[in-house]
Amino acid sequence: MEEGNKIPKSASSRLCCRCNERKPALKRPKTLEQICRKCFYEVFEEEIHQVIVGNQLFKAGERVAIGASGGKDSTVLAYVMSELNRRHNYGLDLFLLSVDEGITGYRDDSLETVKRNEVQYGLPLKIVSYKELYGWTMDEIVKVIGLKNNCTFCGVFRRQALDRGAAYLKVDKLVTGHNADDIAETVLLNILRGDVARLSRCTSITTGEDGPIPRCKPFKYTYEKEIVMYAYFKKLDYFSTECIYSPNAYRGFAREFIKDLERIRPRAIVDIIKSGENFRISTSTKMPEQGTCERCGYISSQKWCKACVLLEGLNRGLPKLGIGRSRGLENGNGNRKDMEQNGDVRSIESKQCGSLDF
Amino acid sequence: MRCSESVGCPWSDVACCYWIYCSGGLELLCDSVKMHNVNVDLENGLEQLTMKDLLAWARTNLIKERPEMFMKGDTVRPGVLVLVNDCDWELSGQLDTTLQEKDVVVFISTLHGG
Numbered sequence: 001m002e003e004g005n006k007i008p009k010s011a012s013s014r015l016c017c018r019c020n021e022r023k024p025a026l027k028r029p030k031t032l033e034q035i036c037r038k039c040f041y042e043v044f045e046e047e048i049h050q051v052i053v054g055n056q057l058f059k060a061g062e063r064v065a066i067g068a069s070g071g072k073d074s075t076v077l078a079y080v081m082s083e084l085n086r087r088h089n090y091g092l093d094l095f096l097l098s099v100d101e102g103i104t105g106y107r108d109d110s111l112e113t114v115k116r117n118e119v120q121y122g123l124p125l126k127i128v129s130y131k132e133l134y135g136w137t138m139d140e141i142v143k144v145i146g147l148k149n150n151c152t153f154c155g156v157f158r159r160q161a162l163d164r165g166a167a168y169l170k171v172d173k174l175v176t177g178h179n180a181d182d183i184a185e186t187v188l189l190n191i192l193r194g195d196v197a198r199l200s201r202c203t204s205i206t207t208g209e210d211g212p213i214p215r216c217k218p219f220k221y222t223y224e225k226e227i228v229m230y231a232y233f234k235k236l237d238y239f240s241t242e243c244i245y246s247p248n249a250y251r252g253f254a255r256e257f258i259k260d261l262e263r264i265r266p267r268a269i270v271d272i273i274k275s276g277e278n279f280r281i282s283t284s285t286k287m288p289e290q291g292t293c294e295r296c297g298y299i300s301s302q303k304w305c306k307a308c309v310l311l312e313g314l315n316r317g318l319p320k321l322g323i324g325r326s327r328g329l330e331n332g333n334g335n336r337k338d339m340e341q342n343g344d345v346r347s348i349e350s351k352q353c354g355s356l357d358f
Numbered sequence: 359m360r361c362s363e364s365v366g367c368p369w370s371d372v373a374c375c376y377w378i379y380c381s382g383g384l385e386l387l388c389d390s391v392k393m394h395n396v397n398v399d400l401e402n403g404l405e406q407l408t409m410k411d412l413l414a415w416a417r418t419n420l421i422k423e424r425p426e427m428f429m430k431g432d433t434v435r436p437g438v439l440v441l442v443n444d445c446d447w448e449l450s451g452q453l454d455t456t457l458q459e460k461d462v463v464v465f466i467s468t469l470h471g472g
Binding site for chain 1: 381382383386435436437439441444445446448449464465466468469470471
């Protein structure tokens, strides 16, 4: 909207562009519209409903677990999902599923929030913990591996933990609160890392349909700013602290860049997602084939799934096992320290397919 | 200039007093205090306080550690939302937004896990 020479202190000279009755409360980054609170709730909820229906995310009668961490995205997701389920009669059985990684001062606090959400939204809650599933908490893992590559362990373990929890609850689908900003960051991250295989998958709204539990992201086109504003105006209860191990994560660089981009041109975020969706991978690129892990039966493109490789490393005191790329094989030198330690390692750590070789 | 945790405003007869509310993790930069009642002196020649002035003031007087998590240059770090009287500051001119006494400014950081 154009600004006059004298900018009024309040926006009282302009009205909500949708209802033309009320004073606008925010400027939507997606559309640059100035919109009042009530209209904002309506468009926010309606757009998510359209994403759910348009992409046929659910079928009536399905049991659906909501990945809940107690943070802003998952709290708003739980709220909106139960509201839309009721309003539009999706006919879904909703559950909250939470993962306890064992990070003191972070996860123990946010789990309290999820327990409150269970009561506030009336959704049954299941918590799975790394300690139970793997015998290690993140705090213990970090003590062994140091402050680098923590997110690799945590992310891999969490993915499996969610699947295990979902299997326990006997749900048909898992939903997570990944928002537009997250997905744009992931697209950038995969480009920066040259990970062609992941690049082709990361913008799909539903993933893992050929695996144990399909998972979908109803917030795929929802801006983080709008999620936070929604939660603020509706006074939703969420926990907001950065994981204590995250400052060293590579994703932080992508996030910084995306945020700077958003400031200059907010539509850049959905545009990046659109570009990500439009990538076509050349058929001559070798892509990983899907099989199952020999040790635990979980879905995997290598002999052992990543979680088993990482766990093996932890339990044997080889924290670097499964971390980083195996350069030796590409050059044919084969002089890698790991191979000297144990002949078995070579078969576990085969070359990662679908990665760009420079 | 003082920050106070008390809910009541100790300077009700003084102009230029504002409420600042920090959330989304920003409160950790202010000794974990969310609500602040502040009194900001206007510089000579200025009739009204703008958000730009308030931010500069906050950086010096409110933020006790890691100012780079709150501000980048003259403005807030990208990812920090600003509301003046529960309205997005993008509607009122961002840094040029002028403030009146008893206005409530809310800073919400979005830079954490969801």
